[in-house]
Amino acid sequence: MKLSIKYPNIVRFTFLQLTVLSMPLFVLNVKYMSELIIFILIIFGIYFSTYEKVLPFMHDQLKLYSYLIFVFFLSIVMSVILSDNPSHGISKIGSNIHFLVAPFVAYSIFKCNVNFKHMVLAIKLSIIIGSIYAVYQNSYLGIDRVEAGADSPTIFGFIMVFFAFVAIIDVWSQTNKEKLFSFLIFLLASYSIILSGTRISWMIFLVLFFSVIFIWFIQGCLTKKGLLLIVVTAVITTVFFIHSKQVNDRINVAFEEIKTFSKNKNSYGSIDLRLSMWRGGLAAFKQQPIIGYGYQNTGLAASRYTSGSYEKGLIKGQKMLHNDYINSLVGFGIVGLLVLLMLLFLPLAIFFKRLRTNKDFTKNAIGLLFIIALSVYAITDSIYSHNVMRSFVVFFLGVLLPVPTKSRLTS
Secondary structure, eight states, X not given: OOOOOOOXXXXXXXXXXXXXXXXXXXXXXXXXXXXXXXXXXXXXXXXXXXXXXXXXXXXTTTHHHHHHHHHHHHHHHHHHHTSSOHHHHHHHHGGGHHHHHHHHHHHHHHHHTOOHHHHHHHHHHHHHXXXXXXXXXXXXXXXXXXXXXXXXXXXXXXXXXXXXXXXXXXXXXXXXXXXXXXXXXXXXXXXXXXXXXXXXXXXXXXXXXXXXXXXXXXXXXXXXXXXXXXXXXXXXXXXXXXTOHHHHHHHHHHHHHHHHHHTTOOOOSHHHHHHHHHHHHHHHHHHSTTTOSOTTXXXXXXXXXXXXXXXXXXXXXXXXXSOXXXXXXXXXXXXXXXXXXXXXXXXXXXXXXXXXXXXXXXXXXXXXXXXXXHHHHTTTXXXXXXXXXXXXXXXXXXXXXXXXXXXXXXX
C-alpha cells in the first residue's frame, strides 16, 4: 500500500511561489542563499506596492507587521543617533537593512498566496536534506559541531529545533501513515540538533516540547493513543540525548564554567564569558539606563565593568552581549528593551488569540512556537545581530503574522 501523502506539482507554481517555498530549504542548507531570497522578495514587493499604489503600511493585511518591524528598526537608528559617537555608528545601520525593507518582503509573500501546507512540506524536506548534510559533516568530515549550510552550529541548531516541531504540530489531523512520517522527520531533526552541539537549542527543544503539549491540550487534540505516541517519541528522543557523549560533555562543561564564574575566577569558556558579559552589561546599563550606549557599542560598555585582562579584552571586541534582552538594555536603554519585548510578545499574544478563536490552527500554532523559540534563543544569542537570523525572522514573521483575508481563512 502506498504512503498517502500528496505532493504538489512543481510545474503549477509561479516563480515567486517557488522563491518563497525555497526559503526553508536554503536558510538551513545553503550558505548566503537566504540573503538572495530576501533580495528577490524585496524587488517583487516594491513592484507590487508601486503597481497597486499601496504602501505596506497602508495595506489592511500588512500594516501590523510593517509598523512592528519598522518601530524595531527605528529603535536601532535612534540608539545610533543618541550614542556618544553617532558618526561612527551610522555605517552599522546598513547591516540591519532587513528590518527597513521587511514590509516589502511581507508584501511579496502575501501576494504569492502560497498554500501553507506546501510551506510545511518544504520545511520537512529541509529537515531531511539538513539531517543528511549534518550526518555527512559529522561522520565523514569529522566535524564535532555541525552546521550544514546555516553558517554556524548555533543557527543550525536553532532553525532545526523550530522546524522539528513545525513538522509535528498538526499531526492529529493527518492519517496514520502521515503521522508516522511526521514523527520520523521529528526524530531525524532531533538527532541533528544533538549533532549541532548547541546547548541553547537543547533548551529550546524542552520548552517547545511542553509548549506543543499545552497547545494540543487546550485545543482538545490529545487522546489516549495520542498520549501513547507522545510518550514513545519522548522516550526515543530522551535515549538519543542521554546516550550522546557530545550532549553529556557539553552539559558537564557548562556546569564547570558556571562554578568557575561563581568563584570569581578568570573566565575563559563560552558560558562563564557570557556570564561576565551580562554582569558587566547590567552594571553599564545602570550608568546610562535611558538611551543606552548605542548599537554595537555594548561590548565596549560592558568591558569597563569586568575584571581580568583576558575577558576584558575579549568582551571589548564584542558587538553584542550574547543576550538580546541585556544587549537591548545596554545598547538602546529601557526603551530599546520595551521595543524588543513588543516585537516578541505582541505577535505571541496575537497568535494565541487567533488560536483560541479557531482561526487556522496550524499557522497560528506555528506562530506561537516561532516566537517562543526566538524568546528562548535570545537568552544566549541574538535574533538581530546576524544576517541569517535577520533574514529568518523577517521572512517567517512575514509568513505568519499578516492578517489573513476572509477568503484565505475559508480556503
